Amino acid sequence: MTEKTFMAGFGGQGIISMGQLWVYCGMKEGLEVSFFPFYGAEKRGGIARASVIVSSKEIASPLVTTPDSAIVMNMDSLPLCEENLKPNGIMLVNSSLVKTSPKRKDVKVVNIPCNEIAESIGDVKFANMVMFGALAKATGALKLDKLEEVLVSFFGEGKSKFVPLNMQAIEEGKKAVAV
Amino acid sequence: MAQEKRLMKGNEAMGEAAVRAGCQAYFGYPITPQNELTAYMARHMIEKKRTFIQAESETSAINMVFGAASTGSRAMTSSSSPGISLKQEGISFSCGADLPLVIINVQRAGPGLGGIAPAQGDYFQATRGGGHGDYYHLVLAPKSVQEAADLTYEAFDLAEQWRMPVMVLADGMIGQMMEGVSFKEPKDPAKMPRKPWAVGHQKNREANHIASTQLDPEKFNIVIDERFRRYDEIKAKMQRYEEQECADADLVLVAYGTSARVSLGAMQMARELGLKVGMFRPITLWPFPEKRLSELADPKRKFLCVEMSKGQMIQDVRLTLNGRSEVSFFGRSGGLIPTEEDLLAEIRRILNK
Numbered sequence: 001m002t003e004k005t006f007m008a009g010f011g012g013q014g015i016i017s018m019g020q021l022w023v024y025c026g027m028k029e030g031l032e033v034s035f036f037p038f039y040g041a042e043k044r045g046g047i048a049r050a051s052v053i054v055s056s057k058e059i060a061s062p063l064v065t066t067p068d069s070a071i072v073m074n075m076d077s078l079p080l081c082e083e084n085l086k087p088n089g090i091m092l093v094n095s096s097l098v099k100t101s102p103k104r105k106d107v108k109v110v111n112i113p114c115n116e117i118a119e120s121i122g123d124v125k126f127a128n129m130v131m132f133g134a135l136a137k138a139t140g141a142l143k144l145d146k147l148e149e150v151l152v153s154f155f156g157e158g159k160s161k162f163v164p165l166n167m168q169a170i171e172e173g174k175k176a177v178a179v
Numbered sequence: 180m181a182q183e184k185r186l187m188k189g190n191e192a193m194g195e196a197a198v199r200a201g202c203q204a205y206f207g208y209p210i211t212p213q214n215e216l217t218a219y220m221a222r223h224m225i226e227k228k229r230t231f232i233q234a235e236s237e238t239s240a241i242n243m244v245f246g247a248a249s250t251g252s253r254a255m256t257s258s259s260s261p262g263i264s265l266k267q268e269g270i271s272f273s274c275g276a277d278l279p280l281v282i283i284n285v286q287r288a289g290p291g292l293g294g295i296a297p298a299q300g301d302y303f304q305a306t307r308g309g310g311h312g313d314y315y316h317l318v319l320a321p322k323s324v325q326e327a328a329d330l331t332y333e334a335f336d337l338a339e340q341w342r343m344p345v346m347v348l349a350d351g352m353i354g355q356m357m358e359g360v361s362f363k364e365p366k367d368p369a370k371m372p373r374k375p376w377a378v379g380h381q382k383n384r385e386a387n388h389i390a391s392t393q394l395d396p397e398k399f400n401i402v403i404d405e406r407f408r409r410y411d412e413i414k415a416k417m418q419r420y421e422e423q424e425c426a427d428a429d430l431v432l433v434a435y436g437t438s439a440r441v442s443l444g445a446m447q448m449a450r451e452l453g454l455k456v457g458m459f460r461p462i463t464l465w466p467f468p469e470k471r472l473s474e475l476a477d478p479k480r481k482f483l484c485v486e487m488s489k490g491q492m493i494q495d496v497r498l499t500l501n502g503r504s505e506v507s508f509f510g511r512s513g514g515l516i517p518t519e520e521d522l523l524a525e526i527r528r529i530l531n532k
Binding site: 020036066 | 184186211212295296351353356357358359386439440441443444445447516518519520
């Protein structure tokens, strides 16, 4: 199993955190992982992108150029994701912000209203975690069976009070993917 | 014993490995894309009551390393390409004074101020003695966060074993990406073997002098000859490489660091298409692993050198193969990382398949 994911959005949407948590979970599930962010002048509203791979074997290039799955968190990211996604790949779209439908017909599009779901939990900041849950469900790449302990060690002790709401957001994201 | 795997950036992993190797003094100056390394050392060296100094410049930092290494302490610095250029004078002086120290270069795109994206344009500088004078030093090229940690850890031992600076030549991708990594046991700096050549701690012995200068040409010639005998020994004992599926290969990709990761992916894609492609990855760039590469030379076998530059290591590949195999080049520069797909297309073009 190798799942190559390209994540894109704007700075402040939690693209980097989502990618890091994804590979952290993968590592805890015994997989090989790599996370390579687009780095430069990090700022709110700027470009946030990450190449993320989880695999049962040694990972070759950490740069994801033909992703199996793509996450489109905002409108600007759609053209890029659409261009690169593998035929029959999965495109997870944050339909709260992306109002245009992808043109490609050879990919599986999953619309998740991440911002609305996050707001219903209490804060739009959980939108990335909603998408995280959707990615796990749609790809089946990670089991997320030890999510709580993984989240506790990922966030660290000081922030462990946020674990239940993040778990809820991930759960809601999974549910939002139609089986 | 291997510890539990941690998820870390390459920069942080090299920092942790240096701390565990018993690094007693770190001197640096910030530059992207290696800043996390300096930041990591700031936190952890001070926490362990070791020396951390953010110098006022790169030139200053490397000379502080020179000073600390002269006392026999395990000392290091890190930077990225333009900063490494500034350190070259100090590196030349350190090689001239036979000082063990560790330098990490997280390469970015050059020349000049260039860009902050990953590149491999410092190969010539690293392997040819980037400063003035007649010298070399070990150059280790990691391909992953794990190997970046392992080679940094080992670099301190190698530096002392061979009495020379050791450079870990990484790039922006290795520094910035996160992978799982486990670390070797921490070493206690207090239990490091004493160095009879070091300055300081002078009791019941003649004063030791550490300098790179010698104004008597006859004597200087002897010193340099002796140093080059050590280089010959290093060349005989220290050539390291990784080889994948070369035995039956019609085409061997030669690449190091990040380029080797891309090459591995392209090689696997080529093999799935039934193309006989292998990969040869130098781990030591100096000494270049010429013994094994030379054995692979064959008139029926082609070589493709893959680099994030306009072609630098290819010169060593050509020198080694010495006309016995056809060698071509594939690269990207300016901070671009070649893609597995583009490299596969080049492989198919070369093999006419």
